[in-house]
Amino acid sequence: MTDHIANVGFDHQSAPRLATLVQDAEALFKAERFAEAMAVFETAAQLHPPHSTVLIRLAGLSTRMGQLDKAQAYLSVLRERFPDFQWTPMVEGDLAMARLDYARAIALYREAQTRMPDKAAIKTRLDEAVAEHAREFSWNAPVEIEIWPASGPSTFLEAAPQDRVLVVSWDLGHNVAGRGITMAETICDTRPTAMAGPLFPTYGDALWSPLAEADRRVPIAGWRAPHFRHFLEGALKLVKTWPAATVWVSKPRFPGLLIGLLYREILGARIICDLDDDELAFVKGSAPRDFNSFLAEFNPQDWDRPHGRTWTELGMGILPFVDAVTSCNPVLASRNTATLVRHGRSQIAAQNAMARRDATRSELGYTPSDRVVLFLGTPRRHKGLVELAHAVVALNRPDVELCIVGSVADPDMERELSAIPGLKLRRIGAQPFSRVLDLTGC
Numbered sequence: 001m002t003d004h005i006a007n008v009g010f011d012h013q014s015a016p017r018l019a020t021l022v023q024d025a026e027a028l029f030k031a032e033r034f035a036e037a038m039a040v041f042e043t044a045a046q047l048h049p050p051h052s053t054v055l056i057r058l059a060g061l062s063t064r065m066g067q068l069d070k071a072q073a074y075l076s077v078l079r080e081r082f083p084d085f086q087w088t089p090m091v092e093g094d095l096a097m098a099r100l101d102y103a104r105a106i107a108l109y110r111e112a113q114t115r116m117p118d119k120a121a122i123k124t125r126l127d128e129a130v131a132e133h134a135r136e137f138s139w140n141a142p143v144e145i146e147i148w149p150a151s152g153p154s155t156f157l158e159a160a161p162q163d164r165v166l167v168v169s170w171d172l173g174h175n176v177a178g179r180g181i182t183m184a185e186t187i188c189d190t191r192p193t194a195m196a197g198p199l200f201p202t203y204g205d206a207l208w209s210p211l212a213e214a215d216r217r218v219p220i221a222g223w224r225a226p227h228f229r230h231f232l233e234g235a236l237k238l239v240k241t242w243p244a245a246t247v248w249v250s251k252p253r254f255p256g257l258l259i260g261l262l263y264r265e266i267l268g269a270r271i272i273c274d275l276d277d278d279e280l281a282f283v284k285g286s287a288p289r290d291f292n293s294f295l296a297e298f299n300p301q302d303w304d305r306p307h308g309r310t311w312t313e314l315g316m317g318i319l320p321f322v323d324a325v326t327s328c329n330p331v332l333a334s335r336n337t338a339t340l341v342r343h344g345r346s347q348i349a350a351q352n353a354m355a356r357r358d359a360t361r362s363e364l365g366y367t368p369s370d371r372v373v374l375f376l377g378t379p380r381r382h383k384g385l386v387e388l389a390h391a392v393v394a395l396n397r398p399d400v401e402l403c404i405v406g407s408v409a410d411p412d413m414e415r416e417l418s419a420i421p422g423l424k425l426r427r428i429g430a431q432p433f434s435r436v437l438d439l440t441g442c
Contacts, residue, residue: 018048025057034061052082056091063095071095086115090122093129102133138226143233145223145241148207151215151434156242159192161267164244167195168260170253170307172222173203175378177211179276179328179343180250181433184218186344193218196238198225198255200307214434217346228303235259239266248326249273252319254311260322271322274341275332280316283309288316345437353437360442364428369399376405376439381413393422401426405439 028037062071093108109126169180223234263269327338
């Protein structure tokens with residue numbers, strides 16, 4: 001823990017025997033022979049008056065070897081006999097970390113920074129202590145289900161559980177929620193429908209902004225899941241809070257499927273899983289996994305990423321055990337023996353959007369003679385945007401403009417698009433999900 005301390009403040013001429021002992025102990029320390037180094041430093045402490053170098057090494061080694069009370073005794077002597085010794089707060093911070101007292105470790109590392117502001121090792125330790133303190137706080141945080149109500153009338157909360165359909169998204173914090181809300185709003189005119197899912201810290205702790213800012217036709221329930229235990233606790237609370245007879249899971253990711261399985265196990269609900277993309281490709285997965293294969297591959301670090309590669313391979317392995325499968329495109333439907341359910345929109349909402357078409361085009365700065373090639377979504381290179389831009393240029397028509405609606409996801413691609421000669425490009429930032437029909441109709 002204190003491998004970069006080497007004879008700090010040591011006077012070799014005044015105590016040659018002590019110098020020899022410290023030199024021998026340091027050699028053992030650097031060879032990671034810590035027990036032997038500890039024995040030599042203890043000999044030095046017994047044969048000579050207290051010395052800061054010997055004491056700080058003994059404190060650090062005692063901490064490393066789990067002898068925490070002994071480490072504290074050495075540090076107490078350091079504080080009393082050498083109050084200005086610059087290394088003491090850092091090793092005290094190491095001891096506090098070993099005792100899982102992250103708040104004290106943070107205070108001590110900050111004291112160490114004031115004494116040695118240029119030591120990068122102290123900042124590294126401080127950052128670790130801050131992260132562990134936040135992790136400890138989040139681990140103990142209670143799980144609360146947050147509700148984002150529908151903007152207008154909704155029958156879900158008043159309906160009997162046997163009539164309800166719950167659409168589950170494996171995360172509510174980014175664009176995967178887009179397919180989920182589309183599914184929910186496709187059926188909410190005929191069935192009491194709601195949407196739900198966790199919020200993993202990988203994607204933030206807030207509802208996906210195009211959904212948060214939209215006029216929502218269904219209520220949404222979600223919970224923050226910084227650790228797997230929060231995810232599972234929230235899923236169980238959801239089953240209790242919003243019982244439903246049918247669970248339509250958006251995408252075969254493990255979090256969504258586990259929620260569906262809990263509904264089936266506890267309430268006897270039907271599980272339908274919807275496919276709208278190749279999920280294994282997103283996580284660089286190879287093939288579906290059964291549970292035994294999953295356990296053989298599992299890494300403890302995967303607990304905090306239940307949407308990662310091995311979990312998604314397991315999710316694909318669970319897919320044959322759901323009650324039905326739907327898909328939004330013929331290729332996936334054929335590959336997975338699924339029922340085709342296209343991306344749908346309310347007919348009335350579509351008609352209203354077409355009635356507003358001229359006003360929408362004017363708002364965006366288009367004249368009646370302008371022709372718009374529109375991309376609406378998360379603009380990423382693999383979706384063919386660069387090729388689309390070159391195709392627009394190849395048309396050689398001054399009345400045609402490429403319009404990309406969505407937040408910047410790939411700055412390098414954005415710069416490449418801007419540099420294409422002759423391309424008329426209009427960029428519009430992220431929009432509320434409820435504006436999709438207005439924008440696609442322009």
